[in-house]
Every structure is written in C-alpha cells, then in structure tokens.
Amino acid sequence: MKAVTHSDIDYHWHKWIFDNLLAGCSVESMVKTVNQSTTCEKSAVIAAIYAAKGHPYIEAAKALKHTLAKRHWLLETYDQLAAMDTRYATQIEKRAAPSFDIFIKEYYSKHLPVVLTGGIQDWPALANWSPAYFEQKFGDKQVEVQFGREKDPLYERNSRQYKKQMLMREYCQLVTQGGASNDYYLTANNNRECLSELATLFDDVGDFAPGYRKPENINTRSHLWFGPKGAFTPLHHDLTNNMLVQVYGRKKVTLIPAAQVENIYNDKHVYSATDFPDVNKEKFPLINKTTPIEIILHPGEAVFIPIGWWHCVESLDISMSISFTDFKVKNDFFSRFPRER
Incomplete structure (x- = not known):
C-alpha cells in the first residue's frame, strides 16, 4: 500500500493548517491537536504542518492579513470618531432640501x-401617482416584474431568475388585491425593460430641488x-x-x-450573509457591534444613502419610489469596485 504523504492529505486538513498558521497558532499546539484527533493521516498531517511553516505562500498571506488589519483599524477608528456626530450613529438628520452646494459640503462629501x-x-x-393612476394611464403597457421571490431566500442575488412579463393593469391589480407580500416587486433592476413602455411616466418627475x-x-x-x-x-x-425619493406610501x-x-x-x-434584521446572533455575533438606524420615509421625503452605507428597505404600505444617482458631481466610483472572480 502506498504511504500517505503530506501532499496527499484531505483538502480540509490543508485548509485547517493554512487557517491556523495564519491565525498565529504554534506548530506545537497544532501537532497536539492532530495527535488527539481520530484521523488515520496523523503522520502525513503533521508532516504537512512542518512543510507549511515558513512557506512563501503562508508568509505572503500573513503580510496581506496584516495590511487588511491596518485597514480595519483605520475604518474602526473612523467609525468611532464619526459617531461623535449623533447624525451618524443615533439619529439621521431631517431637514428641508438645501442648495446643492450645501448638500455637497455637509452630506455628500462627508459621507453622511x-x-x-x-x-x-x-x-x-x-x-398623481397611485395604483389607480398607473392602471388607467399605463394599464396596457408591458412591464417586467420580479415574481416568485418568496421561494428563494437569496431572491435579490438571483433576481435574474425571477423576471416575469405582465401588463401594468395585471400588476396593479395584484398589488392592490393581494395584500402584504414580498413575492412580487417592480424594482429598478427591471427598469431597462420598462423604460420604453413607460417613457411618458417620467414626465411626472423632475429635478430634486434646483440643480441636484x-x-x-x-427621463x-x-x-x-x-x-x-411587505416588499423587502x-x-x-x-x-x-x-x-x-418616496412618492406614494411609506417605507x-x-x-x-x-x-x-x-x-x-x-x-x-x-450582500450580507445575515438575514438582517432577523439575525442569528450566535452564528453572526459581530452584528451586535453595528449601529443600525431606522427611518420612516413619507411621501414627498427623500433619503440620501451614501455609497457603501449598508441598508435594507421595507414597504409599510403599497409604495412607489424613485431613486437616482445622476448628481451633478462625481459619482462613478463603482468603476474601481473589485469584481467577483
């Protein structure tokens, strides 16, 4: 029978070795753990531990981890300093829309x-906007809706799988007669299909305060x-x-x-791996260190959500909203966002 060498051991042992060396565990403590285990690969795993110690891949990973730790330190320090402003950590400010210059100076540039x-x-x-208005003016127009979301806990990530074509009339009736539901939603992800059909709808929309x-x-x-x-x-x-921007109903x-x-x-x-706000805090204990702030958005009100701020949104009524990103200032930071590989 061929002897098991350290290169032949199970993948999970390789990962265990990597994770523990990266976490700073000593070789002695790792060897002790292996000797106390029931694996039949003890000698090969121990050999793999000694082979991995000081390996260039491990050293490179440690250097990267140290760089990330410094970045986390900086973010945590920034978070603690920013929290000295109650508008950041306790109560989001509400005010009449200021001039665009003041908005940029006090909020956009401050990430607030x-x-x-x-x-x-x-x-x-x-x-004007209401389900009755949409049905009357655009009832015969074809729209694309996210449909069947409730069968998949990852419905938003997998939104492309839940697109359904239907008449606006059918959708309005579904919304007004179906009660609270998260199963169907006409979202911004579907707008490309809707824009040509609903072009005149956006004649009802204008600038957001002068010059924004x-x-x-x-359009x-x-x-x-x-x-x-119930849409979430x-x-x-x-x-x-x-x-x-909230136009109809509350969110x-x-x-x-x-x-x-x-x-x-x-x-x-x-996306977050948690089911926020219903988080299993034993599985995700760090969530206790966050400072969520809730606001209720009424018709005619808007919330500025800075890039990178985490958020979830729940419709408290049948709801119609508009979002926009075309501020008269730089907003193309997404071009540098690291893509999944």
Whole structure:
C-alpha cells in the first residue's frame, strides 16, 4: 500500500493548517491537536504542518492579513470618531432640501446620510401617482416584474431568475388585491425593460430641488420601485451615492455605516450573509457591534444613502419610489469596485 504523504492529505486538513498558521497558532499546539484527533493521516498531517511553516505562500498571506488589519483599524477608528456626530450613529438628520452646494459640503462629501423634505413638491408624480393612476394611464403597457421571490431566500442575488412579463393593469391589480407580500416587486433592476413602455411616466418627475440632477438624464436615469406592502430589499450596499425619493406610501429604511463592514459578514458582491434584521446572533455575533438606524420615509421625503452605507428597505404600505444617482458631481466610483472572480 502506498504511504500517505503530506501532499496527499484531505483538502480540509490543508485548509485547517493554512487557517491556523495564519491565525498565529504554534506548530506545537497544532501537532497536539492532530495527535488527539481520530484521523488515520496523523503522520502525513503533521508532516504537512512542518512543510507549511515558513512557506512563501503562508508568509505572503500573513503580510496581506496584516495590511487588511491596518485597514480595519483605520475604518474602526473612523467609525468611532464619526459617531461623535449623533447624525451618524443615533439619529439621521431631517431637514428641508438645501442648495446643492450645501448638500455637497455637509452630506455628500462627508459621507453622511440625511432625510430631505421639499425636494419634489413640484413633481406631478407627488399629486398623481397611485395604483389607480398607473392602471388607467399605463394599464396596457408591458412591464417586467420580479415574481416568485418568496421561494428563494437569496431572491435579490438571483433576481435574474425571477423576471416575469405582465401588463401594468395585471400588476396593479395584484398589488392592490393581494395584500402584504414580498413575492412580487417592480424594482429598478427591471427598469431597462420598462423604460420604453413607460417613457411618458417620467414626465411626472423632475429635478430634486434646483440643480441636484443632470436635466438630460431625468427621463432615463430615474429608477422606479413599485410594490405591495411587505416588499423587502435585503441588507446590501450600493456602488454609487443614491437618493431614494418616496412618492406614494411609506417605507422603512434601515441604515448601517459603511465603516462597520467588518461586522456585517459581507459574503458575496454587495450582500450580507445575515438575514438582517432577523439575525442569528450566535452564528453572526459581530452584528451586535453595528449601529443600525431606522427611518420612516413619507411621501414627498427623500433619503440620501451614501455609497457603501449598508441598508435594507421595507414597504409599510403599497409604495412607489424613485431613486437616482445622476448628481451633478462625481459619482462613478463603482468603476474601481473589485469584481467577483
């Protein structure tokens, strides 16, 4: 029978060795653990431990870990300093929409959320939009809806699998008659299919207070969110600075500072591995170190969500919202975001 060498051991032992050496465990303590185990590969695993100690791959990983630890230290320090401002960690400020220059100076450049009022008082949408209005004016238009979301806990990540074409009339009836549900939602992810059919809908939308947006983009860069009470967007962060404007109904928005990312269990792309807010805190204990802030967004109000800030959104009523990112200032930071490999 061929002897088992350290290169032949099970993958999980290799990973165990790597993880423990990276965590700073001594070779002696690791060997003791192996000798106390029931594995039949003891000698090969112990040989693998000694072979891995000081290996260039391990040393490179340790250097990378140290660099990341310094970055985490900086983020944690920034978070603690920023929390001295109650608007950051306790109560998001609500105020009348200021001039764009003041908005940039006090919020956009400071990475600070804010609830703004009075920004859309001139929008026809604020007076007109309702399910009845959509059904009357756009009932025969084809729209694309995320449908069947409740059968998949990862529905937002897998949103491409849950797209369904239907008439706006059918969708409005579903929303108004179906009660509270997270099973169907007309979201911004579906807007490309909707824009040509609903082009005149965005004639009801304008700038957000004078000078916030690029006028040429308003009809093509206004993103519609329309769904029933109970529609929910799970915890995630955006790759742009974002303004969420409430037109009809109410939404609850929960925000967590971007600097607390280490405690949010970001596992893939822009999503958290937790089922926030119903988090298993034994499985995800670091979530206790975050400082979520809840706001209720009423019709005519908007919340500025800075890039990287974690948030989830729940419709408290049948809800219609517009989001936009086309601020008259740099907002293309997504181009440098590390992509999944």
